[in-house]
Structure formats: C-alpha cells, structure tokens
Amino acid sequence: MADGATLAMPRAEAPGGASLKRFARRRSTIAFLMTLPLIAVIGGLVAWPAGYAIWLSMLNRRMTQFIGLGNFEILLDSETFRMVIFQSVFFAVTAVILKALIGFWLAHMLHHLPAKGQKKWRGMLLVPWVIPPALSTLGWWWMFEPTYSSINWVLAIFAVPAVPWLGEPWWARISVIIVNVWYGAPFFMIMYLAALKSVPEQLYEAAAIDGATGWQKLRYVTLPMMRNIISITVLFSLIVTFANYDIVRVLTNGGPRDLTHVFASYAFQVGVLAGNIPRGAAVSLFMFPILAVIAFFVLRGVNRRTKEEL
C-alpha cells in the first residue's frame, strides 16, 4: 500500500537503480513533472520577459553599458515623466473609482429586475466590454474628433458651444477617462452582480425584521458580504488600468503637450518610437513595485477575511 511518499512497494534491486526508481515514483517528483509544462510556459512567457525587461532597463541607450538604476534616475529628473506619473495615477484612480461606483449601481439595478428582463439588460450592458477596445476607442475618437466631433454637432443643436474634447488638456484627460469607464464599468457590473446573487436572502429578511432601512441593509449586509469581491475587482482593474495603452494611443496619442500620457503610451513613445529601448523599459517597469505592494496588502486582507469566515 502506498504510504503517501511512493506509489508502490519498493522491490529489492541494485542500490543505484532502486533509489532512482524511488525518486521517479515519488508523488512530489511526479507532481513536478506534470507541472513542468506550466512552469515552462510561465518561465518562458512571464519570468523571462520580465527579467529581460528589468535587465534592459539597466542599460544605456545603445545597450552596451550597464548603468544600474540610471534610467530611473534620469526619468525622475524629467518634468515630462513626473507629469506622466501624475497623469497615470489620476487616470487610473479616477477611472477605477468611477467604474466601481457605476458598476455597483448597475449591478444593483439589474439585481432588482425580473429574471426575463434582466438577461436582456445584462447582455446590452456588457456590449462595451466585449468590443475590442482599440475599435471602440476609434468610435469614440470620431465622436471627439477635434474638427468634426459628432458630440459637438449634437451640442450645437442645443446652442451649447463646441468643446475642444481632445485639444484642451483637462477635456482631453476627461475624455480618456470617460472612454475607459465606458469600457470597464460592465466588468465591475458583472462581478458585483454575481456577488450580489450570492448574498443569502435570509440576511436581508433578518435585517428587515430588525427594521433596517435600505441604506442600513446596504451598509451592514451587502457591502460586508461583497468586501472580498470588491477588493479583488478593484485591484485587478487598478493593475489593468495602470497598464492601459490603446485608449490613450488612439484617442490623444499623449497630447496635448504630453498631458494625457500614461506609463504604457509614454513607454512606447520613448522605447520604440524614439529608439531608447532601455529607458522605455524603465518607464514600463516604474509602477511594478508600487502595484506589487498594493497587491500584497489587498490579497493579504482577502485571505484574512476568508480565514475568518471559515
């Protein structure tokens, strides 16, 4: 009978061969061998590129000399890059907060619809999230387009003056956030809807018997029950939004005056277009440590709460 360490009883053989067979038959060895393809995929497609990017970020422009953290230091000295940091944080934080609020509101609305109507609305509200963002952003660009904006055309009907959506810095910032929220809110909606459906109805009934108002039910029943899903969704969205590229690239190309650049679009401009690959790698890696720390604390909180619930 297997004892947990081996799969079969050992037979008496030559010492060298026997130990090799024992090694091969260990559960840990077999488990390792079976996960090897996955390890190879992660190593080749995640660890190696990440390691290579870190290595690149420590080279000079010609990639002939190791300069340590020189590229990071140069970037922090640049006013443009400091503005990119501000813009990236402003863009990601604002967009994630708006997506979370709108997603939560939509999820609540859907949750209280009858099942038949709910399906239709759910399908329609998911459309923005299903369309490839580069394509939908192009549609938005046509609406914002500096000279022939269709939104301005509609505003003109109501005698509202034309808005320079992409030409004026704050409008341009708002425009990229609008498109990101439009694209990302359905993701929050569907996650929150799933979480809402998993909240036991008895809790609301008990709260109702205790005389809880709608707000109190939300505050003391719904939100605590959704804490984990809210944390994970916000974390995931924060990471994805910080890494956003296509919306800025298609809509404003970072302009006017670099005031809408985010890390990814600026990294592409510096690294690929201007031919300074190491500095571009440094730009793209800049948020990695900060996001890693945020991810650590958020996931630790989720784990703690899960253990408490158990």
Add this chain to the structure above:
Amino acid sequence: MTKGISRRSAMRAGAGVLAAGAIGAPMVHAQGSAGNLRFAFWDHWVPGSNDALRQLGARWAERNRVNLTLDFINTTGNQLQLTAAAQAQSRSGHDGISLAPWDPGAYADQLEPVDDVIGRLVQKYGPINPVGEFLAKRQGAWRGVPATSGTQNKPALCRFDLLQQHAGIDVRAMWPARGEKGPGADTWNWDTFLAAAEKCHAAGFPFGLPMGSLTDAVDWVGGLFASYGARITNERGEPTIRGNQQLRQVMDYAVRLSRFLPNDVWAWDDASNNRALISGRSALIFNPPSAWAVAKRDAPQVAENCWTIPMPAGPQGRFVAYLPWTTGIWAFGRNKNAAKAFLEFLSERESAEFTTNFSGGYDIPPFLSMADFRVWETEGPPVGTIFNYPLKPHHDARYSIAFSPAPPELASQMYIQALNTKVIARVAQGGETIDAALGWLEREINNMRRGL
C-alpha cells in the same frame, strides 16, 4: 491493405499546402539560382503605388535569377518601426527594410555600409540632397540608400481661390507651373504668410497647420525654425538655447501665428490637416499632394482650386520640410550583395521615375537632378498643380528636417517627442512665458542626452 494516410499521400498533401501558401504570399519569383532575398518596404498609402516596386522587383529578380519576396508593412500603429526594432533586437528577419528618417542612425551598428552603391549612383546622377545624406550617412559610412518610394516634401498646398479672394495673393502667378518665379514670389515670406493667415482666419478659412506631436506638425515647424536659423542644439547635441535670439524670434512668430489657427490644432493628427483642406474649411496646409489627390476623388471642386507652392522664406532663407525613407540592408542579412544590387536598381533614374509616376507624383527621389519628372508637369486638375512640389532650382530653397544637426540618437527622441511644437504650445496654449518654455526645452534636451 494499408489503412489511414500513406507517406506518399501525406507528402502530396503537404506539397499542396506549400503551393497554396506560395500562391498567397506576395512573392516575386524568378529562377532562384542566385539565392533568396526578402525586403520589407513601407506600405504606401497612395493606392497602387506598391505595384511600382512589385513590378520593378519582378523585372530585376527575373534578370538576376533571384527569388525576391517583397513585404509591404504599414506605419499604422507603427508596425514598420516595430518590425525594424524587433529585427534589430533578434538579429534576424528581412534582408533589407525601409527605415524611418532617424533610424539609419539608430541602427547604424547593424546596417551594412552601402558606400559602393552610393558612389556609383552619385557618379551617374550627381549629389544626394543634404538632408538625405545627413540622415543616411552615419559613423563615416552610408548606412542605407535614400529611397524614392514614400519620400515626401511638405510644401504649402493652397486653395488659390481663397487666398486670392481673402488675402489678395495670387499664388499661381507667384509660382507658375514653369521653371521660374513669377511676380511677387520674393515677397512670399513668413510675414506675408502671417498677414494672409489672419485674413483667411477672419474669413472663416483658417490655415490648417497642425501643432500636435505627429510628423506633419513637427515637420512644418521644423521648416519654420530652419528659415529663422533657430537651432536648438549643435552637431554634438549640446543645447544652444540660452541667448539664442533666432529661437526667441521664431517662438514669438509662432505664438502670434497660432492665434489665427483653429483652436484645436494642438490635438491634430496627420490626417486632420488633410480633412481641413478637403472639406473646404481651410485655405492652406503644408502637405504632399496626397490631400489634393483625395480631394480629386472626394471633393473635385476643392481639388481644382488647389496649387502647391514652396514654403515661405524666413530671415535665413527658404526651407522645405522633407521626410525621407531610407532602405537599409541588415548586416546580419544573408544575401547582402544581391540586396545592394537591388537597391541600386531601384535608385536608377528610370526606376525612380516609374515609382514616382505610380504614386501620382507623391514620391520624391533623393537626387536633386531628378526634380524634372514629367508627372509633376502633367498632373491635374488644374494641370501644373504639383509642378512646384519637388524642390526646384528657381525656388532658392533648401531641404530641412526638424532638429538637425543634432546627432540621430538625440534628434530622433526630440522628433518623436515633438519638442518644437510643444515648446510653442507651452506659451500659446499653456500661458507660459517664452523664457519659461525655453528653460523647459533646455532641461528636456539635457535629460534626453543623459544615458545615451
């Protein structure tokens, strides 16, 4: 009896798949005894222009018994630039590739010197224009052959009716479709331009001059700076901003000019100016004839009132914005001699004229002696509209590229980051003083120079 697929049938099926793939590939076949050659060219946005290179390639490949494959990669989403960067990193890919203006310098170490090819071509056709030479000749050797296909000038593409009506300028009389200046051509300077911009703006037809970060914006502003002698760095890349009176002068001019442009030019891309002209909303843009060609198809009433003339002159002379492609041969390529022979063939006068004809006159050959192709005289309507598109001796003009004479590793960064339009925008849109904006410019350049 055998079951399933036999070795022979599998081979047959495999051959069928390969044949189908070969038919689908954009390949120019010949009897391949002289090896294989594969080039990546810029995918021309004038419809049908790639056919010129395809036909020339087929002709050359057949004559030289080379299996030649031509891939056309577009610059939408910077695909071509990404391909070049990836190939340079991996040291594998095509034998030769179209390189954007500053790339011969950026990849100089990995490009095969082509001095022998250039030497023979120069002997036949005279000198290559100085900007083409400045960009392609790096580290003491020619790192690529300046290309005809895709190379463009950005002179003024005017609505002569609107300029006549609202600014009182007859651009066709100034710059007729013959090799001489007309009356008033010598007054075609930036001051005249500013007065015309103001009048056309007041009439509701503002000049469509982009001030964003893409090439049309950077190029025309580069020409403006050059005509004022306003250089922001020297040949070594050291900033020449402090105490630079020409720079202050051109900044002041650009800020005044920007008041008469549409208020959203700061976000314009390379298509916005074309749309402004084609829609009939603008009296002048700086562009190759592609905007006129589209107008010919979509808005004929606009096209027949278009006329191309040189850029205005400044205190230091007249400059024309020039955006060349260079075809480089990778040093890690396997068939470098054949690649050189192919590029030499493409650069010959007959091939260059063939290429320019296919593009409807868009393509500009790098040799100054080739500014007399008939296509520029005959294209219309109106006939002669692009006669003055290539730089001709009577223009008294020089080619310019923004940020020269900075070294390419710095210039490419300044160009891509559009420092020249941004420094103007900081004053005109951001409300900074010229001193503050120039201070920012100097700090940015110094920062870019670090870690080179």
